[in-house]
Amino acid sequence: MAESVCSRPSNGGTILADFSQVLIDGLMNGAIYALVAAGLSLIWGVMDVINFAHGEFLMVAMYACYWLGSLLGIDPLFSWVLTGAFLFFLSAASYLLVVRRCIGRSAMAPLLATFGLSIFLKNFCLNRFTPNFRLLSGTIMEGRVLHVMGASVPLPQLVTALFSLVVLGCLYYFIKRTRIGWAIQATAMDREAAELMGIDTGRIFTLVFGFGGMCVGIAGGFMTSYLAVFPEVGALFSLIAFVVVALGGFGSIPGALLAALLIGLVESFAGFYIAPVIKYVAVFALYVVVILIRPKGLFGW
Amino acid sequence: MFSGGATTCARSRRVLRSCILAVIFLLAAGSAFAAEEKVIKIGALFPLTGPAAVSGQNCLAAVQTAADIINGKYDFADFPLASKEGLLDGYRIEIVPGDHQGKPDVAKSEAERLFNQENVFAIIGSYNSSASKPASAVAERLKKIFMCGASSSAELTERGFNYFFRTAATDNIESREFIDYIDYLNKNEGAGIKTLGLLYENSEFGKHAxxxxxxxxxxxxxxxxxxxPFTVGATNMSSEVQTLKSANPDAVFGAxxxxxxxxxxxxxKQTSWAPKIFINYCTGxxxxSINKELxxxxxxxxxxxxxxxxxxxxxxxxxxxxxxxxxxKTGFPLDSDSIQESVCLHVLAQAIEKAGAVDTEKxxxxxxxxxxxxxxSLSGQVAFSPGGQNNKAFTVITQIVDQKYRTVFPESYADSELTYPFPAWDKR
Structure with missing residues (x-):
């Protein structure tokens, strides 16, 4: 038996360290869920369209970031700009080519169209990139861990979480304080009235779809620094994003943030203090309870 | 003139009709000829899409590799049926893929499709134990052969099925080997391993392991x-690893x-924690390809x-x-899971050759x-006990060092010393 180069790390299993670790994990995961869900919330709230391809947009962003990193050597710290822009155009193009034709028809039409789009994107990536798991190595943040109150805080997740808050702040400012933002709000409230006021709602819808894609593009760009990329990666994230949107209230950015942080904390605390296997059970139970009490979600219109 | 034209027209129509009839006849004859072609269809039911698609596609490639060897003529030493083209008197194996996506209900319906519509002679599959269970139940009901490669849940061969045969070692066999090794380390090397943690997916495979x-x-x-236990395809594993870190077991078995x-x-790595020793069942x-990325x-x-x-x-x-x-086919060497699917087809082909007929009962x-x-196979042989478990199956315990699998136990197979305990993440 060859002795390893150093002794085993000591166990930092104190009650306070455990608590702070669980709290920080919950907040970080929640902030990341918020950014993934923000785009979905925007599209759902403004256009009343459920974008079933949202998880696959996340997956495409992660692949884009992975290839930018592995082929061109661009670190996720910088490539998020490119993945965000790429997803803006991909999402806007999806609206113009697929979703636009379904608006104003049966409620099922855009739902099925985006469902078809999700299957297309997933199978396209499966076919082109194989189902292999791809991990981006050698990134600037890789392996860097901060230690706060006995808790280990991985830098990639921390940066992703903090950046999520910044992007959500910018998005909120954009919706609430700019003329285009007001036009988006007006379109969400009453499309016909907005058109009578001279707002080109078709362009607003394109823009909203684009912004929705951009949010998930930025999230995917950062997440590639610590998560494996593969065609199924978006599945559970998109499910949680749907819960975040419904819990927070359709179209509400602060609602999405609060709901996502709540879900992150419930997942983390239930996972550690009850049992890891029930962490998603707790998340969906919380959703059911909130929806029973307040069907429009916490901040719903 | 006109009547002559009509006659010509009628003649042309007759010629055209004859041509069409001839084409139909030729097509029918062709398909009849094709039907007489000596083909043994074998279903290959794996998770070709979904979370386990990487392993599923590797398993399919392994079955196709075995089919290539059986159908072709190769001068491989000590390889049954390699030196002869096909089986029996000119039969060749045709692989019919099926995709169960890692879902038990899809596995059941795909098994029914393969047997009832594709008329496969047998099915090889299905990687996930949870998929192999219902798919093999379909085969048992139809009295058709189900060859199981890498599904390791011991329960599969405890059902008393007559048409189910598994080549890989079970979780039970692997667990005993892991424990034998820990006992050996404690007794001979003073490893001091006293506590155990289990980290496993909440599935048929994970729970049984x-x-x-x-x-x-x-x-x-x-x-x-x-x-x-954890949910398959989780968005994060913070709670799971934190729970382990808090309990701080000396050894962990992973699935x-x-x-x-x-x-x-x-x-x-992010939580800067590891047990003294971390041993995995049949897993990632x-x-x-996963280890290359890691x-x-x-x-x-x-x-x-x-x-x-x-x-x-x-x-x-x-x-x-x-x-x-x-x-x-894949760009990677064979792995411990997918090779078992190859073994399934080689063993099945030998049985067909020995039976002298494509007869399920024989x-x-x-x-x-x-x-x-x-x-x-590591043992060089395959023999099935009642219930279908390969009683010659065993595994060795390996450790990855410099991204290569080094065998550390049993001693008769060991090519390297164990690096123990697991080195701290920040000092590797």
Whole structure:
């Protein structure tokens, strides 16, 4: 038996360290869920369209970031700009080519169209990139861990979480304080009235779809620094994003943030203090309870 | 003129009609000829899409590799049926793929489609134990053969099925080997391993692996201090690893497939925690493509394996030419899971050859009673006990060092010393 180069790390299993670790994990995961869900919330709230391809947009962003990193050597710290822009155009193009034709028809039409789009994107990536798991190595943040109150805080997740808050702040400012933002709000409230006021709602819808894609593009760009990329990666994230949107209230950015942080904390605390296997059970139970009490979600219109 | 024109027209129509009839006849004759072509259809039911798609596609490639060897003519030494083209008097194997996406209900309906619509002679599959269970129940009901490669849940061969045959070692066999090794380390090397943690996916495979692990751990007085099932395809594994870190077991048995395995390794690194020894069941550990992506982070993890390129270089040289055919299809060497699917087809083909006919009852009877040479198995042989478990199956315990699988136990197969305990993440 060859002795390893150093002794085993000591166990930092104190009650306070455990608590702070669980709290920080919950907040970080929640902030990341918020950014993934923000785009979905925007599209759902403004256009009343459920974008079933949202998880696959996340997956495409992660692949884009992975290839930018592995082929061109661009670190996720910088490539998020490119993945965000790429997803803006991909999402806007999806609206113009697929979703636009379904608006104003049966409620099922855009739902099925985006469902078809999700299957297309997933199978396209499966076919082109194989189902292999791809991990981006050698990134600037890789392996860097901060230690706060006995808790280990991985830098990639921390940066992703903090950046999520910044992007959500910018998005909120954009919706609430700019003329285009007001036009988006007006379109969400009453499309016909907005058109009578001279707002080109078709362009607003394109823009909203684009912004929705951009949010998930930025999230995917950062997440590639610590998560494996593969065609199924978006599945559970998109499910949680749907819960975040419904819990927070359709179209509400602060609602999405609060709901996502709540879900992150419930997942983390239930996972550690009850049992890891029930962490998603707790998340969906919380959703059911909130929806029973307040069907429009916490901040719903 | 006009009547002549009409006659010509009528004649042209007759010629055209005759031509069409001739084409139909030729097509019918062609299909009849095709129907008479000597083909044995074998279903290959794997998760070709979904979370376990990487392993599923590798398994399919391994079955196709075996079919290539059986159908073609190769001068591979000690390889049954390689030197002869096809089976019996000119039959060739045709692989019909099926995709169960890792879902038990889809596995059942795909098995029914393969048997009832594709008329396959037998099915090889299905990687996930949870998929193999319902799919093999379909085969048993239809009295058709189901050859199971890598599904390791011991329960599959405890059902008393007559047409189910599994070539791989079970979780039970692997658990005993893990415990034997820990006992050996404690007694001979003073390893001081007293507590055990279990980290496993909340599925048929994971739950049974954990149950086997717990039951054998009690035998050497190993205390189970953490029992951590997790949801397959989780977005993060923070709670799971934190639970383990808090309980801080000396040893961990892991059962995480695919992306969950890589997420687990990375989360352990981020939380700067590792047990003294981490041994994996038949999982993502055995997948060369996952370990290539993990790079040096995958080092020092351990697992039971029935095959690795390094083992083959020493103990299974006859398997190396087959590995090259597989590598041409996938870009990777054979792995411990997918090779079992190849073994299934080689053993089934030998049974068909020996039976002298494509007859399910005769072939199944031979599978139950005979011992088959198997150059792709570590023991070199395959023989099935009642219930269908290969009683010649065993695995060796390996550890990844410098991204290569090094055998550390049993001593007779060991090519390297164990690096123990698991080195701290920040000092590797």
């Amino acid at each position: 954990a149950e086997e692990g717990k039951s054998v751990a009690a035998g050497i007085g190993l205390e189970v201090v953490a029992d951590v 995480a497939l695919g992306s969950d395995y890589s997420l687990m390794v990375r989360t352990m 550990y055995q997948n060369p 790079g040096s982070d995958g080092n020092f993890f351990m697992g039971g394996m029935g095959y690795s390129p390094e083992i083959a270089e020493v103990y299974m040289k006859a398997a190396l030419p087959a590995q090259e055919i597989y590598r041409a 072939v199944a009877a031979l599978l139950r009673s005979e011992t088959f040479p198997s150059p792709l």
